[in-house]
Amino acid sequence: ILNVEQSPQSLHVQEGDSTNFTCSFPSSNFYALHWYRWETAKSPEALFVMTLNGDEKKKGRISATLNTKEGYSYLYIKGSQPEDSATYLCAFKNTGNQFYFGTGTSLTVIP
Amino acid sequence: NAGVTQTPKFRILKIGQSMTLQCTQDMNHNYMYWYRQDPGMGLKLIYYSVGAGITDKGEVPNGYNVSRSTTEDFPLRLELAAPSQTSVYFCASSSIQDFLDGYTFGSGTRLTVV
DSSP: OOOOEEEOSEEEEETTOOEEEEEEOOSSSEEEEEEEEEOTTSOOEEEEEEOSTTOEEEETTEEEEEETTTTEEEEEESSOOGGGOEEEEEEEEESSSOEEEOOOEEEEEEO | OOOEEEEOSEEEEOTTOOEEEEEEESSOOSEEEEEEEOTTSOEEEEEEEEETTEEEEOSOOTTEEEOOSSSSBOOEEESSOOGGGOEEEEEEEEOTTHHHHOOEEOOOEEEEEO
16 A cells, blocks of 8 residues: 655635645656546546656646656646635556545635 | 446445445446545545456455446445445546546445444
8 A cells, every 4th residue: 555645634725826735655666646626525527647757737727747756746726716625636556557545635715 | 428427326224234336437448446435534445447357456345345247337345334334435437548537436425334
């Protein structure tokens, strides 16, 4: 069982603030890193799939970076909006067949 | 496309009862997974399958069984329900190239064992 850690566990920001979270994972046998957005009472939805060291992905106001050598990924949200409120999950996959999910960062954007 | 369909959405079981959680996907994905999510915990893998006829244990398989007779269906069976199995269960699927698309999740089944 591998350890995938996300920080902070929860976060409250004001509307318009920019914010970022961290996902830490083992740096050996890296295959892929996924970010998911999980709204309450819904199922997780894939945001980004990252496979290469130095990858940067962007979707609207949300972006992510990847450092496989040191074992971390950052998720950034620029100008947070109330609809960004959700839990953001990262999942690490090594060269085996299983993903290991972090426990998530719960984001609340206060209007 | 319906994606990944899970049934039922909610269920209350008595200790010792059995039930099957159904999962169907219509995306022709080879890989399918069952996860459980407990409060304050991440998603834990119960079982997974890389194709019809092939299943394997994940992190927390005890108390569960699965089968994969078709590409579309991946039911999860609880034989003797215990309170420790109270959880939210998610089925997911992915293509072989999941590094491109990620997982597609079902809407979850909230199970309570009393």
